[in-house]
Amino acid sequence: MTDSAPAIELKGISKAFGPVQANRDISIRVMPGTIHGIIGENGAGKSTLMSILYGFYAADAGEIFVKGRRTEIPDSQAAIAAGIGMVFQHFKLVQNFTVLENVILGAEDGALLKPSLAKARGVLKRLAEEYELHVDPDTQVQHLSVGHQQRVEILKALYRQADILILDEPTGVLTPAEADHLFRILDNLRAEGKTIILITHKLREIMEITDTVSVMRRGEMTATVKTAETSPEQLAELMVGRKVLLRVDKAPARPAATLLEVENLHLVDAQGVERLRGISFGLRAGEVLGIAGVAGNGQSELLEVLGGYAEATGTVRVNGREIPLSGAGCDGMARRAAGIGHVPEDRQREGLIMPYTAWENSVFGYHRDPRYQKGALMDQAAIREDAAGKMERFDVRPPNPNLAARNFSGGNQQKIVLAREIERNPDVLLVGQPTRGVDIGAIEFIHKQIVALRDAGKAILLVSVELDEIFALSDRIAVMFDGRIMGIREAAETDQRELGLLMAGITEDPGGDAIAAIDAAMAEKERREASHG
Amino acid sequence: MDRMPAWADAILVPLISLLLAALLSALVILAIGENPVEAFRLMVDGALMRSTGWGYTLYYATNFIFTGLAVSVAFHARLFNIGGEGQATLGGLGVALVCLYLPWPHWTLALLGASLGAALFGALWALIPAWLQAKRGSHIVITTIMFNFIAAAFLNYLLVNLMKPAGQMDPATEIFPAATHLPTFQDMFATEASPLFRGAPGNVTFFLALLACVAVWLLIWRTRLGYEIRALGHSESAARYAGISPVRIIVITMLISGALAGLMGVNTAMGEAERLVLNATEGAGFIGIAVALMGRNHPFGVFLAAILFGFLYQGGAELALWTSIPRELIVVIQALVILFTGALDNMVRMPLERVFAARRRRARRTPAE
Incomplete structure (x- = not known):
């Protein structure tokens, strides 16, 4: 192993699910000791790629190199053995186990728990000091805030001696302050030589923390650039394939009654x-x-x-x-x-009945309107025509009213709901x-x-x-x-700072150390809710 | 993601399940030293090759259509109504009360009245479990099955203590008045020259069952109520968002389901026995579950599955009559069909899905290369 060998290198990875090509000939090099962002829209294939790397799916074609050595990763055990740890978007924690029990789960040293727990307690203490990963080891996970649960997930990976960490949309559930804290942790990890792959769809996070960023679109890797040499506008364009307005143009409001x-x-x-x-x-x-x-x-x-x-x-x-x-x-x-x-x-x-067709969904909640009735039956022809018009005006793709809602992408599903509600002209x-x-x-x-x-x-x-x-x-x-x-x-x-404080329930600006105040306020709230349960 | 074409889901899966059940049944028959081919020939001969056989097959099928539809309608709201047995029992009571205590000038009017009585009694018997589910969250599977036992005991009490004519031994009502007797297939289709359907119990109620199939299809796929029933079945949270009251839909759906099961009483009490006897349902309420499962909760599927089970019932009776295959073994064969088409559905479906997925992959790759 040499220092210049990438921590992870993927060559020509392809993966199809039925007719959908989720990943097509993807190659990527992640250098050790860096934070490498992977950005792309929903369905661009980011999660599939990481699932291949973590052994959940087998690639149809392509090779994986870890630290310069070709590695087969048939399951997550192999990924862990290769030093790869994953923090999922939806945490995989046992709610009524303590932090310590969760950390050793699946990594016990023997049939008896006591020695493993004692060892883990020591390791956790060291990790907490090293990386600002403080969590009380004896609290049950269900009593932890989301941010702390995420720290447990990271600790789990580190306890298994991962030096390559994959984080899948880690800030989706965090307050701005918690996200800041997470980024500080990631910064510390990078300083200690760990390699981090950060999957996100938020441009701001990419710009803030990553060294290198790869953009995915429709299953393909469209570009890999140094973060310092790019801009949010350029990344957005790479993700979507055309120029995108990141700010909404709007005139000042003229509020009335x-x-x-x-x-x-x-x-x-x-x-x-x-x-x-x-x-x-x-x-x-x-x-x-x-x-x-x-x-x-x-x-x-x-x-x-x-x-x-x-x-x-x-x-x-x-x-x-x-x-x-x-x-x-x-x-x-x-x-x-x-x-x-x-x-x-x-x-x-x-908002939708997923197995219902687009036309059935286009009147959901308004289906008792007499205009959709013909005698005792629903007037399917009228509803279909109505739906086709809505879908055209709201640019729903594909514009086929007979397709089930679950067959549309997230954005198009949302447009179906939006068209239904807006076209009714509500106050x-x-x-x-x-x-x-x-x-x-x-x-x-x-x-x-x-x-x-x-x-x-x-x-x-x-x-x-x-x-x-x-x-x-x-x-x-x-x-x-x-x-x-x-x-x-x-x-x-x-501004973000004022709102961030309000989001943690703090109405008086505490001055300098806002994050400490937020941490204290969140902990107070958790305690109150835990005592209620 | 890897879905099969619709025809494979609707036809291929049940067909393969049936073949497997038949194969296993053949092995069972072989094991007791009988010839399975001969046995199968006998079943087909007795149930399908003569008009009398059809008369029996369709009579059983009529029962199964009603109970199968009952299970299907409830299932569209994700309610598992396994109380068809009890609801049909009470339906029979409704028929008996209408036929015995109201004067009827003609069977057509009597059929209308008896159908209303059967539907009403069946619906009311489903109302209590429905209300308990909707308001109190008592699970419908538990309550409906308990109501089967209550119905059986209740009818037993009524027949033995109140409705049995004085001096009669068996617990049954007296014969219904002649004006309420329904025309059998024999009455309708037999002529001097061709004595069709002789002695078979199949009767005009079969056509009522066909009408029920059409009505259920319209209800579920063409009306506002059906739209709301299916919506609730797919997603209660979405139904609540839309303003569809789960309580209202659960109660109405179960009333319809109970009414359909109750209608079976017209066939057994009025069409066949012409009086109300104990245990007239003979397990048809439970067969309805298998029929609905096999028919994919679609009225046309229910119709086909009901015919199949009618064939099994009638063919089984023939086997018992003409061979030394014991009656219990016929129940085993019927159970195997239910097991394979109902409970073991995924055993056939999943490998088949894989086959289709593989075929699709190959088909995609070939033109590219």
Whole structure:
């Protein structure tokens, strides 16, 4: 092994699933002691490539070299033996095991656990000091915050002596502060000579931390460039294959009358946990109100209540008329009749029936409208025609109303939902995570539609965990933390730092060490929730 | 990702399952020293080669269509109604009450009245499990199967203590009035010159079953209600988002399912026995599960599967009559068919999917090279 040998080298990797060519003749060299970003849209083949490297799939063709030596990786055991560790997007932890138990799981030294646990405790202590990877080894994983759970995943890999770490979309579930901390950890790991492969679709992260970046598009590696020598615009173009506007062009908002008034909303879930603790705000015609916050702080519940499928107490007025928040008249169809459209956070679980065709989905929730009825039966011809028009106007590809929703890409599924809700011309549109899992090309289109609806004088409530998206679209920004709105700011007069603090529940700027304050606040919240459970 | 063409899923999979079941049945017959080829010939001969055989086959098939449709409709809402047995039992009671205690001028009107009675009683028997599932989350599989036992015991009590004519030994009602007797296939199709369907119990209810198939097809794939039932079945969270009430759909679906199972009572009580007897359902409620599974919950599939099981029932009866193959072995053969077409579905499906995937890969590669 020489220093100049790449830590990982892939030569001519190809992999097909049925008719889909997920990877086509991919070659890549990852140098030791660097952070190598792999960026690409959803479905570009990033995850497939990493799954091949980690032994989950066998490549149809191609070779893998680890530290200069040709290596066969038929399963994850072989990958671990070769020094490769993987941190998945969805953590693979046993929730009711302690951190220590999770770390040794599958890597026990013998039939008795005690010696393994003792050894792991020592190793964990050393790793924590070396890399700022602090986690209490005796806490059960279910009581850890998402950021800490991710650290456990990294510790697991390091405990197995990985010196090549693959991280798959690691910041998707983190607050900006937690993401910063993660990047500090990665920085430390790099300084110690570890090699890191970072898979992401966020351009900002690539620019911030990587040394080299490879771009994937439609199963092919389109370019590998030094991060210092590229720009976000160039990377976006490489990903999509055409020029992309990263900022949304929009005129200043001209807000008019208040269309949606929410007062003192409270919601207690089935487990007795208070999810909404007195939410109040007003939403005016012609503005986008962004709701920022880390996932799980009550945003989903707020959308469910306004969308009519979770019961709550408080007052909600649409166009000055109060709408029921429980019992009869509190359901999705009644809300639509009252003028509220809803693009839900999870299009696959809520917005669409995946086995239904596009035309069936194009009226979902509006299917009781008499215009889709012919006698006792549904007027399929009318619905199909209606759907074809919507699909054309919203550029859904392929424009085939008879295709099942699950056969469309994420972006096109979202366009089907958006077309259905927007074309009904609602007064108020609720939009949850509009571009989650959506490719860049479609993001641009979806953002334009939302701004166009605003300019048409509609009121839009946007919930997103992507701060970039909140900033791109919102005229005002409300931050939710722990079921409360911590503050509402004019979008032009705030910044990432202020919102980041609010997202951790801190309303007073603590001055210098913001991250320490956020860590303390998050830990406090975790403790409170753990004691509740 | 590697999906089979639709025709392979609908036809090839059940066909291969059937062949496997037949093969294993042949081995079983061989093991007790009988000739499987001869036995199969006898079954086909007795069930399909003579009009009387068809009369029996279609009579059984009628029962299985109703119970199969009942299971299918519920399954579209992902409700596993295995209470067809009890719902059909109560359906029979509805038929008996309508026929015995209301005066009917003609069988056509009586058929209409009895159908309503059967559907109503079957639906009501499904209502309690449905309500418990919708409101309290009590699992429908548990409650419907328990209601089968309650139905059997309830009917037993009614027949023995209340409805049995004085002085009669067997627990059954008196014969229904002549005006309510339904025309059998023999009444409808036999002439002096060609005595068709002689003595077979197949009757006009079969056509009612065909109508039910069409009605269920329209309901599930053409109406708003069917759209909502399927939506709930695919995704409860999406249904809630859309404003479809799961409680309402669960209750309505189970009422329809129970009504369909109840309609079987028209065939057994009014069409065949012409009185209500104990255990008239003879397990048809359970066969309905296999029929629905094999028919892929589609009315046309249910129709075909019901005919198949009708053949097995009638052919099995012939075997018992003409050979020394014991009655129990015929149940074994029927069970093998259910096992292979229902429970072991994936055993055939997965290798077949792999074969199709391999063929597709080859087909793609060849033109490129």
